Amino acid sequence: MSQxxxxxxxxxxxxxxxxxxxxxxxxxxxxxxxxxxxWSDEDAITMAVAAGLNCLQGVDRSRVDAxxxxxxxxxxxxxxxxxxxxxxxxxTGDIKTIDISGSLRAGTLAIQQAIDMVKAGSVRKVLVIxxxxxxxxxxxxxxxxxxxxxxxxxxxxxAVIAELTASAxxxxxxxxxxxxxxxxxxxxxxxxFINDHGLIxxxxxxxxTLYAKTxxxxxxxxxxxxxxxxxxxxxxxxxxxxxxxxxxxxxxxxKVGCTGASFAPLLLVSALEKAKAGDALLVTSYGDGAxxxxxxxxxxxxxxxxxxAVSFYLHRRRTVDNYNKYLSARxxxxxxxxxxxxxxxxxxxQFRNRDENxxxxxxxxxxxxTHQFPKGRVCVRCGSKDNWKTMTYxxxxxxxxxYTLDAFYPSPEPPTVATIIEVVLPDxxxxxxxxxQFADASAKEIKTSLPVEFAFRRIHRAGRRPNYFWKxxxxxxxxxxxx
Amino acid sequence: MSDGLKNKVAIVGVxxxxxxxxxxxxxEDMIVDATYLAYQDAGIEDPRKQIDAIxxxxxxxxxxxxxxxxxxxxxxxxxxxxxxxxxxTEAFRAACMSVAAGVYETVLVVGYDKPKDxxxxxxxxxxxxxxxxxxxxxxxxxxxxxxxxxKYGATREHLAKxxxxxxxxxxxxxxxFLKKEITVEEALNGRMISxxxxxxxxxxxxxxxAVTVITRADKAKNFRKDPVYVxxxxxxxxxxxxxxxxxxxxxWKPTENAAAEAYxxxxxxxxxxxxxxAQVHDCFTLTELLTxxxxxxxxxxxxxxxxxxxxxxxxxxxxVNTDGGLKTFGHPTGATGVRMIVENVLxxxxxxxxxxxxxxxxxxxxxxxxxxxxxxxxxxxxxxx
Numbered sequence: 001m002s003q004x005x006x007x008x009x010x011x012x013x014x015x016x017x018x019x020x021x022x023x024x025x026x027x028x029x030x031x032x033x034x035x036x037x038x039w040s041d042e043d044a045i046t047m048a049v050a051a052g053l054n055c056l057q058g059v060d061r062s063r064v065d066a067x068x069x070x071x072x073x074x075x076x077x078x079x080x081x082x083x084x085x086x087x088x089x090x091x092t093g094d095i096k097t098i099d100i101s102g103s104l105r106a107g108t109l110a111i112q113q114a115i116d117m118v119k120a121g122s123v124r125k126v127l128v129i130x131x132x133x134x135x136x137x138x139x140x141x142x143x144x145x146x147x148x149x150x151x152x153x154x155x156x157x158x159a160v161i162a163e164l165t166a167s168a169x170x171x172x173x174x175x176x177x178x179x180x181x182x183x184x185x186x187x188x189x190x191x192x193f194i195n196d197h198g199l200i201x202x203x204x205x206x207x208x209t210l211y212a213k214t215x216x217x218x219x220x221x222x223x224x225x226x227x228x229x230x231x232x233x234x235x236x237x238x239x240x241x242x243x244x245x246x247x248x249x250x251x252x253x254x255k256v257g258c259t260g261a262s263f264a265p266l267l268l269v270s271a272l273e274k275a276k277a278g279d280a281l282l283v284t285s286y287g288d289g290a291x292x293x294x295x296x297x298x299x300x301x302x303x304x305x306x307x308x309a310v311s312f313y314l315h316r317r318r319t320v321d322n323y324n325k326y327l328s329a330r331x332x333x334x335x336x337x338x339x340x341x342x343x344x345x346x347x348x349x350q351f352r353n354r355d356e357n358x359x360x361x362x363x364x365x366x367x368x369x370t371h372q373f374p375k376g377r378v379c380v381r382c383g384s385k386d387n388w389k390t391m392t393y394x395x396x397x398x399x400x401x402x403y404t405l406d407a408f409y410p411s412p413e414p415p416t417v418a419t420i421i422e423v424v425l426p427d428x429x430x431x432x433x434x435x436x437q438f439a440d441a442s443a444k445e446i447k448t449s450l451p452v453e454f455a456f457r458r459i460h461r462a463g464r465r466p467n468y469f470w471k472x473x474x475x476x477x478x479x480x481x482x483x
Numbered sequence: 484m485s486d487g488l489k490n491k492v493a494i495v496g497v498x499x500x501x502x503x504x505x506x507x508x509x510x511e512d513m514i515v516d517a518t519y520l521a522y523q524d525a526g527i528e529d530p531r532k533q534i535d536a537i538x539x540x541x542x543x544x545x546x547x548x549x550x551x552x553x554x555x556x557x558x559x560x561x562x563x564x565x566x567x568x569x570x571x572t573e574a575f576r577a578a579c580m581s582v583a584a585g586v587y588e589t590v591l592v593v594g595y596d597k598p599k600d601x602x603x604x605x606x607x608x609x610x611x612x613x614x615x616x617x618x619x620x621x622x623x624x625x626x627x628x629x630x631x632x633x634k635y636g637a638t639r640e641h642l643a644k645x646x647x648x649x650x651x652x653x654x655x656x657x658x659x660f661l662k663k664e665i666t667v668e669e670a671l672n673g674r675m676i677s678x679x680x681x682x683x684x685x686x687x688x689x690x691x692x693a694v695t696v697i698t699r700a701d702k703a704k705n706f707r708k709d710p711v712y713v714x715x716x717x718x719x720x721x722x723x724x725x726x727x728x729x730x731x732x733x734x735w736k737p738t739e740n741a742a743a744e745a746y747x748x749x750x751x752x753x754x755x756x757x758x759x760x761a762q763v764h765d766c767f768t769l770t771e772l773l774t775x776x777x778x779x780x781x782x783x784x785x786x787x788x789x790x791x792x793x794x795x796x797x798x799x800x801x802x803v804n805t806d807g808g809l810k811t812f813g814h815p816t817g818a819t820g821v822r823m824i825v826e827n828v829l830x831x832x833x834x835x836x837x838x839x840x841x842x843x844x845x846x847x848x849x850x851x852x853x854x855x856x857x858x859x860x861x862x863x864x865x866x867x868x
Contacts, residue, residue, distance in 0.1 A: 349612055357613045370728055374614070380727055402732050404625035405678035415675065418622050420725050420732075433726050435614070443678075448629055459613055467613045 004118040005163035006111075007125065007156045008301050009269045010054025012047050013149045013256055013313035014038045015440045015476075016329075018320045020144050020254075028319055033254035037320070038133045038148040040329040040412050041439060041457040043466060044073040045081055047150035048131035049088040049456040053394070054308040055127065055152035056089060064154070065123035066096035068114055070106035070130040070261050074099065075466045077181070084468065085129060087358040088456045090392045096123065104177070104227075104287025106130065106261040107151070111268075112293070114155035115164050125156040132260030137185040138332055145229055146186070147257020151265035151310075161301055162272060162281065166294040168210040172202050173288065184332075195233050199286050203227070204240035206290040207282075214294065218242025222279035222297075225249040225267030227286045229258045241282065255314060261287070268295070270310035276300065308476070316476060318440075328412035344463015355390075360454060360470045362432050363388040371423065373432035393431055393454070398423045398472055400450040401433065405443045417446050421472050424451075439471040451475050487748035490868055491583040493703035493710035496525025496696030497825040502812045503660040505690040510545075510597045513692035514554040518593060521694040525706045534696075535587040536560040540574030540594045541817035542567065543601070551593050560587075568766060568853020569718070570594065571693070571820025572860035576716040578697055588699055594821030595692035604688070621677035621685055623855050624767045626725065628679045630732035631773070635784040639679050642768035643670035644790050646683040646810060649765060652797055653807020655837040656826075660689045661811040684768040689813020693821035695828070700868065711828045714846070714863040715748035717741045723855045733784075737859035738777035738852055745848075745861040746779075754779045758863070759844030760830050761801065762823035764852045765808040774850060775803070778861075798841060805830060805838045816853070823849035824862055831866040 018037045019028035028034075038047060048069055056064070067089070069082040082097035100106045100113065107130030114126035131150035136142030176194035178187055188194060203226070211217055218224070224243040228234035231253050238248060249271045251258075259266055264285035271281050279297040284290060301307055320326050327333045355361040355375070362373030366389060368382035373393065378385050398421040405415035417438035423431025438446055439455055452472035459469040498520025500513045508516075527533045537559050539551045548563035564574040571594035578590045631637060647667055653659040665683060673681035696706070703710035719741030724730045742754070751757045763778065765771035772790070776783045780801055781794075789795065795803040806812065806826045809819060827847035829835045845866050852859040 345613055353612060353614075373726065380722055381729070402626045402628075402630050404622050404628070404680075405675065406619060406622045406625075407675045407677060408619050408621070415678065418626070418677075420626055430728065433728060433730075435725055448633060469613045 003160065003163045004115045004155060004157045005160035005295070005298070006153045006272070007159050007161060008055055008059065008154045009272050009309060010051050010057065010152045010307065011150065011266060011269045011309040011313060012050035012054065013310070014042055014047065015316055015318055016320060017317045018326050022320055022323050023139060023144065025323065028321065034319065035144065035147040035257035036149055037326060037329070041459065041471065042133070042148075043075060043458050044071045044131040044133045044150070045075065045084050045466065045468065046456050046458055047133065047148065048081070048085045048129040048152070051131065051150035051152040052085060052089050052127055052129050055129070055154055057307065058303060059154060061089070061091055064091055064095065064125045064127050066098065066114070066117060066126040067091060068098045068100060068110045068126060068128045070100045070110035070128065071132050072101060072104060072106065072179070072261050073133045074101055084358065087354060088468065090359040090361065090394065104260050105285050105289060105291055106287070107263070107265040108283065108285040108291040108293060111153060111155065111265065112164070112167060112291070118155055118157050125154055128153050128155055130262035130265040132262045134260045135185050135330060138327060142186050142188060145258055147259045149256055149259040149262050149266050151262050151269045153265065153269065161299045162275070162295040162297050164293060165296045166210060166214045168206050168213060168292045169289060170202055170206045170209065171289040172198070174198055199229065199233055200236045200240070202290040203237045203284050203286055206292040207241045207284060210292040210294065216294070218244070218247070220280055221247055221282040223247060223249045223271045223275070224282040225264060225271050226251070226284050227264045237284065241284070243282070252314070266310060272297075272301070273304065273309050273311055325412045341464050342462070344465050345467055357469050359392055360394040361390055361392045364391050371425070371430070371432040373434050393423045394456070394470065396423050396425060396431060396454070397475065398452045398454070400446065400448055400452060400472075402448060403438065403446050413442070415443055417443050419446065419472060421452055437471045438473070440473040445474060488579050488583050488716055489714050489748055489750065490700055490712050492579045492697050492713040493700045494695050494697050494713065494824070494828050494864065495703050495706035495710050496521040496527065497694070497828045498524060499658050499693040499822050499825045500691060501658050502689050502691035502815065502818070502822070504599050505597070506599065508690065510550050510595060511554040513597070513690060514551055514593060514595055517595075517692040517694040518555055518591065521591070521696050525696040527696065530555070530557065533589055534559060534591050535589050536581060537591045537593060538562050538564060538574045538578035538581070539592070539817070540564045540570035540821070541596050542570055543596045543598045543816065566720070566853070566858045566860070568764060568814070568816055569820060569851040569858045569860040570817045571822070572716065572824070572849065572851045572862055573718060573820070574817070575695065575821060575824060575862060576718060576860060579713050579716050582697055582699055588702065590697050592695045592697060592821055593692065594694070594818040596815035596817045597690045598688050598815060599690050619677060621680050621767060624770055625677045625680050627732045627773065628769050631769070634733055635787065637772065637787040639671060640667060641772065641787045641790045642679065642684050643667045645765065645768040645771050646670045648796050649804050649808045649810035652805055652838065653811025656806040656811070659807045659811040660687055660813045661807070680767050680769070686766045686809035687813040689815055691812065691815040691818040691822065693818045693825050695821060695824055709832050709866070711831050711864050711866055712868050714865045715745040716860070716862045717744035717748060718858070718860045719744070720858040723857060725855060733773070734777055735773060735852060735856055735859065737856060738774060738850065741859045741861040742778045745863050749863045751863070755781060755801065758801065758846055758848045759842070760805060760827065760840060760847045761803045762805070762808065762826050762849040763803055764850055765804055765810050766814055766853070770852065771803065771808070774852070778848070778850060797838065802840055805835065805840070820849065820851045820860060823851070824864070827864050831864060
C-alpha cells in the first residue's frame with residue numbers, strides 16, 4: 001500500500017471577471033488587472049460542485065467515502081454545505097460529509113485531515129473541496145484583492161500522484177481579518193500591522209519550522225505555492241522561504257485574486273497540472289495561524305490534458321463592463337424593501353425532489369427505453385407504470401431544442417435565457433427533455449441545436465434560502481466577450 | 484358510444500361586464516353586473532325560482548365558489564371548475580352536461596377573475612418548486628416560436644399582424660379593456676417580454692366576468708325566440724408537452740384532440756368551411772397562430788399566407804376574435820372562455836353591431852388553451868337546431 005496523498009484534482013474559476021478599472025468607473029481595456037467573481041447564480045456551494053465534478057472525472061464515485069468542504073462562506077450557520085455538495089455529485093449515502101470552516105486556512109487543514117483519515121484506514125478516498133466566495137465592501141481595497149474560486153483534490157492511497165511528505169502548522173490568535181455573524185464584507189485591522197505580524201510573521205515561522213523538521217531549504221523545491229494577499233506580501237514570504245521567482249507558482253493576482261480558503265489548494269492544483277515525477281512542491285497557507293506542506297510528486301494525472309483545472313479556467317473568461325451589474329449580481333444594490341422572508345420552497349417538496357433538483361437524476365423506462373425527467377410513475381410514451389431505472393444526467397451533454405429570452409425574470413443582465421434541452425446520452429441517443437436556464441453566456445449565443453453541458457447553480461433565493469438546480473451552459477471552451 | 488351534447492342544450496341569456504383594470508369594482512360587482520345582464524337577456528325575472536344550479540370558474544378566486552353565491556344571494560347547488568386558461572369553457576361544459584343529463588333544467592354559468600387585486604403588473608411568477616423558474620406564461624408559450632419559425636418560415640411580423648387585427652376589433656367592442664388601434668411597426672417595437680413576444684404579443688391582465696344562462700333545448704323558446712344551440716363542447720388535456728420526447732413544438736395535442744372530439748360531436752367534417760366565426764385563445768399572438776392550424780381551419784404551416792391575406796380579419800373569410808380577443812379584453816382567466824361564448828352568441832343572433840360580419844354566421848367556435856399548455860376546451864354553437 002502506498003502512502004496517502006493526492007490521486008487526482010480539479011478546479012473551478014467563475015467565467016466572469018471584474019476588471020479593477022470597471023470598479024473605479026473606467027472603461028476596461030484588454031490586459032487590465034481583474035478578479036474572478038461568482039455571478040448571481042453562483043456561490044461557494046455551486047463552485048465546489050463544479051470543482052468536485054472536474055476532480056471526479058473518470059473516478060468510481062462509489063469508492064469516495066468522505067467529502068470535506070473547506071470554506072468560510074457557507075450560506076447557513078446551521079446546516080451543512082458538504083451534504084449539498086455530496087448530493088449534487090450524486091455520491092452514495094453511506095459517506096461522511098464534513099465542513100471545515102471559519103479559517104482562511106480551512107483548505108490546507110482539510111487536505112491534511114483527509115490524508116490523516118486515509119492513513120488511519122477509516123476511509124478509502126476523501127474528496128476535499130476548498131471553495132470561497134468572500135466580498136469586500138464595494139470599492140474598498142479589500143474588494144479589489146479578493147477573488148472567487150474552488151479547488152478539489154481526491155485523497156487516497158491507490159493511484160497517488162502527489163504524496164504529502166512533510167508538514168508543519170502554527171496556531172496564532174489575532175484580530176487581523178474577520179467577518180462577524182451576519183457580516184457581508186471582510187473587515188480588517190490596519191494593513192501594515194496585519195501583514196507584518198499576521199501573514200508574513202506566521203508564514204515565515206511555519207516555513208522555518210518545516211525546514212528545521214525536514215532539513216530542506218528553499219532551493220529544494222521545484223515550485224512554491226505561497227498564500228499571500230497581494231504581490232508585495234508574496235515577495236516578503238518568498239524571501240522568508242528562500243524561493244526564487246522561477247520557483248514561484250503564479251499567484252494569479254490581477255487575474256483571479258486571493259480566493260481565501262481555496263487559494264492555497266488552487267495554487268497546488270495549478271502546480272500539479274505542470275508537475276513531473278520527482279518534483280517537490282511547497283505549499284503554505286495562512287489564517288489564524290499558518291500551514292506549510294511538502295508534496296513529493298509521484299506521477300501525473302492520467303488524463304491531465306482533458307482535466308479541467310486552473311489552466312482551463314484561466315482562459316475562459318468574460319468581463320463585466322459595468323460595476324452596477326456586479327453589484328446587482330451580488331445583491332448589493334440598495335432597494336427600499338428587502339425581499340420578503342417568505343417560507344420559500346416547501347422543505348417537504350424539496351425533500352421529495354432532491355434527486356432531481358440536486359443530482360439531476362431522472363429515469364429510463366424499463367419497457368420502452370424512454371428517458372424521463374423529472375421522475376414520474378407512468379411512462380409518457382408507452383404508458384407502463386413503475387418500471388424505471390434511475391439515471392443521473394449531470395455528466396451528460398445536451399442540445400438546445402428551443403428557447404425564449406425572458407425579460408421578467410430578475411437578473412443582473414436580463415433577459416434570462418430559458419431553454420428546453422434534450423439530454424444527449426453517452427451513446428448519442430436522446431435522453432429526457434428538461435426546462436432549464438442558460439448560464440455563463442449572453443442571449444446572443446443561444447440558438448437551436450447548440451450543444452450544452454450542465455452546471456449546478458443557485459437558481460433563486462425564495463425564502464431567502466439558496467435553492468439549487470442545474471442550468472445549461474455552452475460547452476465550456478474559452479468563451480469570451482463582455483457581460 | 485356516447486351521443487354527445489349536440490342540440491340538447493341552448494343558451495338563452497348572455498352578459499359580460501366591462502373588462503379592465505377594475506380598481507373600483509369587486510368580484511361581487513362584476514358578477515352581479517354580468518349576471519343581471521344575462522338575466523335580462525333571458526327574460527329571467529325571478530332567478531330564485533328560475534335558476535336550478537350554478538357552475539362557476541375562477542383561477543384567482545380568493546374565497547372559492549362562495550364568492551358567487553354571496554354576490555347573487557342564491558341558495559343553489561354550486562360547483563366551481565378549474566382548468567387553467569380553459570376554466571371558463573370547462574365550467575360551461577360541466578353545466579351543459581348537467582342539463583343534458585336531465586339533472587337540472589336551467590343553469591347559470593359564471594366565469595370571472597380579479598387578478599388586479601394582487602398588486603402585481605403582468606404575469607404572476609409562482610414559486611412552488613426549485614425548478615419552476617423562470618416560469619411566466621409568456622415563457623411557457625414562447626418556446627414554440629423558434630422551432631415553428633425555423634420549420635415554416637413565419638416571423639415576428641406575422642405575429643404582429645394578429646395583434647393589429649385584434650386591437651382593431653377591440654375598438655368595436657363596448658366591454659373591451661384596450662381600445663387602441665396599433666400598427667405592425669408599433670407591435671414589432673413593443674418592449675420585449677419573452678422573445679419573440681413583445682408587449683403587443685401578450686394579452687393584458689384584466690378583471691372581468693361573463694355569464695350565460697343555459698337550459699334544455701326543448702324549453703329554450705320559453706325564454707327567447709332565438710336560442711343558440713350547443714353543438715359540441717369538448718375538452719383535451721395532456722402532460723407537459725415540453726417533457727414529451729415526441730413533441731415537435733409546432734402543435735398542441737390538447738387542441739387537436741379537443742377539436743377532433745368537438746367536430747365529431749357537432750357533425751363537422753370541414754371545419755375551415757363549416758365554422759363561420761371563431762374566438763380562439765390569443766393569450767399570445769403565437770397561440771392564435773398555432774390554433775388556426777391545430778383547429779384544422781388551415782393546413783399546418785400555412786398560417787403566414789392566410790395572415791398576410793387578411794383571411795382572419797373581420798372582413799375576411801373566417802373572422803377570428805371578432806371582439807378583439809384576450810388581446811383587448813385582457814385575460815381574467817375564468818371569465819375568458821365564457822366571454823368568448825357570449826361574443827359567439829351575439830354574432831349568431833346578429834347582435835354584434837359594428838363587429839357584424841359581411842355574411843351572417845350560423846356556426847361559431849370558441850377555444851381556450853392553457854397551462855404549459857396542457858389543457859384545452861372547445862365549444863361549437865349554432866343558431867339552427
